[in-house]
Amino acid sequence: MDFTIDAAMQRYIDEACSFAEQIAPDTRQREQDRRIDVELRKEMGARGLIAPELPRELGGQGERALTSGMIIEQISRADLNVTYVQVVGSLVAQVIARNAQKSVAQKWVPRIASGEDIVAIGLSEPSGGSDAGNPQMTARRENDGWVINGTKSMSFALHAGATVIFARTEEGRRGRGISAFLVELDRDGITRTATNDMGTVSVGRGFVEFDNVRIPGENLLGAEGQGFTEVMQGFDFSRALIGLQVIGAAQVTLDETWQYTSQRQAFDQPISKFQGVSFPLAEADTMLTAARVLCQKTLWLKDANLPHTKEAAMCKWWAPKVAYDVINQCLLSHGQFGYLRDYPIEQRMRDVLGLQIGDGTAQIMKLIIARQNLGREFAP
Template sequence: MDFALSAEQQEYRDGARAIAVTRLLPEYRGRERAGRIEPELRRELGALGLIAPEIPEALGGRGMDRVTSGAVTEEIGRGDINVAYLQVVGSLVAQILAGNATPDLAREWVPRICSGEEIVGIGLTEPHAGSDAGMPRLTAKRDGDDWVLDGVKSLSFGRDAAAVVVFARTGPSEARGKDISAFLVPLDLPGVTREPFSDMGTTAVGRGAAHFDGVRVPAGHLLGEAGSGFTQVMQGFDFSRALIGLQCVGCAQQTVDETWEHVSTRQAFDRPLSTNQGVAFPLAEAETLLTAARLLCYHTLWLKDAGLPHTSQAAMSKWWAPKTAYDVITQCLLLHGQYGYRTELPVQQRLRDVLGLQIGDGTAQIMKLVIARQRLGRELAP
């Protein structure tokens, strides 16, 4: 296995880091206050190929590999973890549409995602169920040339998304994960209403709910075959879970870098804080943990690019990297003392933002269940 990035991959990573430092980091707190990501920033990222770069060029992407997509996500996460989620969702949804939408529908929507022109959210979970995504109450019934949707879905970018990929029950089976279909639903259709959520973090992502009351969706907006939606999204999440891990690693690494600087310049008892083992050693541990989490995530993406099984590794990335990032940022906040607790510094905001990613897109308990089932099979796993 080659651990070095190619010249082209390095160019993408450097471009992402440059915009993270110059555009994202200075306004990280401002985006939380505004509760949104500026549309012009979205389009700027798209123009640089920093949203879903792994999508084929024919659909508006750059035709890069998944490792490059991960490098982009990590670097953007250094500047603003919430903006990095724009890339994560963009890659996930664009991949679902590119692989499962009709050619005309894919050509209509995927380039708009890659360019940053539009956000297309993902509506898998529902407010009543959370992690139990295999038992949706959202229903879709065929009526002539349309499907009629009734129910509610949780989604990120609930205010700004132009459309959402939803998963609805389309058949009589009540079995978990069965008779579920995926649809692309524009959110300006009659019968759609939006409900904002009030979260303690990731406010720039603008999570919320979309309510569907007799919403008529053209039959051509069905993604793949009827009844196969649950399988489609689970395959996509194997990829995005590694991206989320790198999103959190980038955020935590930026915090560690800032903390090294702080303890090197902050004086106590007539010497820099960094000269104390109790200060320097926790940061050394943080560097080690983040390096290990980073390698796990990139290994997962490398397996994806190689066409090899990676479900277990993706689940490991999703539960361990956000937890590690949260633990590391907590330690950095403590090493900043009272300054870290104040809202003038971004450390407390990063702590709240990373915490949300220990919940969303699959909790640690669900990820560990995935790993156990991969080793034992469903019959012997919890």
């Protein structure tokens, strides 16, 4: 494995650090406003910080997947919520680029990379949760197009211009007979409802209801009835990105806590002198380093066109748990000050917690790992 940071990657890392410094002071304001400003997205796109791994002909930078991960970790140190633009952008743009008709891809992928628009992804349903392979949403043929009915929950439900959704197009076993579609969210029959989440508020998560929504036939992604298996392959990429997303938020919290404990006085000395304070932080540093290497390895495997489904699942269940545990320890190390809303620790804890749920729970990820090791015959 080679995680060498070449000159091109370093340029993106420096750009991401500069952008992070710019947006950090307004993190709390974005939460209060419950949105990520369009102009901020566009600046992010202009700097090449959204889906840089896309080919240049579709608005990307032709960079490595590993570069995307490096970008995300840096921006997440300032605001984990803003990195959703990049994580969702990379996932959905690759799905569209790989599966959509050329005209659809040329219309939407550059808009994603530039920050001009967001295309969400609707996999989960209010009544389904982790049972993503058995959607209640349906799509039926009508003339040359499709009619969509059902409800999805998704990030950017309130702000996206379109979404990728999964719907049942024929009867079949779990995971079969499911097709993927791109649906513009300004079509008749669409209703958006905000959710009152405890974290990631500025991402605008919510429910999108589709009531006899008509879309053209060209909006089908991939082959009819094969959408679940074809499109889900893109999640191996996003799961590694999510790992670095939460690591960035945890790492900046840990850095702040090392500094705080070296300055906070108790019993006539810095509290960092006490093993009960410093040793848990040393353990946190170790765990974050290990989680980061796992995520970087997974992206390296993707860049090398090697299998990485198992590693991606490891990233998705373990990194969010590690990040949450680290931030929790840092809050405790700050004592009463960590519990104040004046500090960013409590928001980071709330934001990171949501990623132990979204994009697949730990139980689903462990099931994937077991199946990769045992095969379906012997796995749960």
